[in-house]
Amino acid sequence: MKPRAFVPEKLDLAVFIRESGSLEGEWPAASLQRLADAAAPEAPAAGWPALRWSLQGEVRQPKGGQAQAWLHVACQAEVALTCQRCLKPVTEALAIDRWIRFVDTEAEAEALDVDSDDDVLALPRHLDARELIEDELLLELPLVPRHDACPEPLPQAPDEEVVEAEEDRPNPFAKLAALKRGGSA
Template sequence: MKTRTFVPEKLDVAALAQDAASLSGQWPAASLERLADAAAPEAPASGWPVLQWSLAGEVRQPKGGKAQTWLHLTASGEVALTCQRCLKPVHEAIDIDRWIRFVETEAEAAELDVDSDDDVLALPRHLDARELIEDELLLALPLVPRHEVCPEPLPLADDAEDAEVEERPNPFAILAALKRTGQG
């Protein structure tokens, strides 16, 4: 029997599941452009460790139902994002472990996705697994990256700015003075 060769950029998910096959590999972080765009300027994606990933197909046969196509996706890596407190690079580990169910139509996927904890997608003829993995990595990024404790003290406002604020008269103090002189 001839074994099939699977390519992540043009993956036949149904065939992968039927063969109970798996794929794994690693990619340089810089090769995933949208993920690389999230990098802190001082720590570009070209300096990040490689991203590890794996895909495994599975067909599940529920009792009394039709066969279901599933894809198990795992990925891990480390990214460097900009800390929202100190604006320095913060290194974040990302680990993904997801099961994705594939169904025949977009309508069926939308209907099942509402009720399911698992991701449900319409089964494409060919899936770009690289794009799917990058999407999952992007979704796993922290919304507000920050250090637990910033490595340097947070920058304070310049003393010159503070002095300028102190020199400006308080508009309410001026108003109170006008009010007093108008009553006197």
């Protein structure tokens, strides 16, 4: 019997998992629009390397329990974001290596997700693997992208100007101290 051909953008997930299906490939980073929108303006997603991904379905049979549907999602990508210190592009390597358990209903997924360390989702009829992988990559983006050491020194005011500015500024508590002593400011 010829193995079934699975299409990542319209994956029959129940069959994929039941048959222990396996898919892998590469996509241009620019094809994931929401991820591409996070790009630094000077380094658009069209210039990023292609992202590599793989999916593996698995049925697990725990002792004394029902069979469980699992999907292993793995992906590696390099993205260029805007450094929040120097505002220049910073390259971030993203890696996903996650198992997701699928159950029959949203209610069951919600109940299991509360008590479990694993990701639990309701089993859809068809799954867009590209969208799932993009979601996982977006969750991996750093909250505050920045270089370990920025390529250019950050602009700073000369030390003398800072000291002079502090000396010229009146102390906001001087009036309060004068009032407390019984005098006027």
